[in-house]
Amino acid sequence: MKQNEEQVHMKKLQQDWKQLDELAENPSVSTIEMKQQLEVYQEKQKQRFYKELIIFFLTAVCMLSFFVISFVQAPLLFIIVEICAIIIGPIVFYVLVKRKKKEGKVLL
């Protein structure tokens, strides 16, 4: 009884989805339009890459300066930071790998 009812519902739904397909007819996108979109996107990606590169270098310089100063001026602080990094590092790495694996599943 339940299954019968479900089948009837599914048939109705499938009919409605077919109607939606008919409404869409034959949608298409022009080659020129697509190529333009890809070019704009590539340009944006390039800008983003350079921005990230600059941020990366600035962060690296800041961190390096901090480590050198702390090593020379306050060795104890340097050791504490190193110990924290040893503990936190693997945790961050584990989280990143887990996230990457999850994303990977979508990309089959």
Added chain:
Amino acid sequence: MEHEQDWSLIKKAQTGDHGAFTQLFQRHYSFLYKYLLKLTLDDEVSADLAQDTMLKCYTNLSSFKGEGKFSTWMISISTRLYMDLLRKQKREKTWLNQLKRTLSRQLSWQARAKGMEWSDVFTDFNQLEDNIRVPILLHHYYGYSYHEIGQMMGIPSGTVKSRVHTGLTRLRKE
């Protein structure tokens, strides 16, 4: 045959051939757009999402290993983008949850012009949560297995099965 043609275009596109990529995407555009239309019920949102999917496919094409169909890969990306869009909208406008999901004005007008009518089940179905609607549509219309849908949505196949079951039970009760 179709898979082979796709694969040859994918290989070319992976080397940076824009022409091959546009050809590949054009081959599947109609399928993608129609799928998105069933989810969003809005032609403009569907077209925007299809464009975002294209760019995402373009960025990640190197990671496509060809284990499944290109269309399946594309659908899984568009499903994720659709879910992200909903999360974003919910964050921005909480009142959106209370709105009834119906066909866009443009689609309603076109449907009326063609004398199309929609069943009550269709209306009820579109009021279900999206994490229930998506697996029902993918399984019962596109014929994807629970396992494939699980991979697309990043959830276990058991969860997909139970969501489909929950959705159908709720449709029966409404």
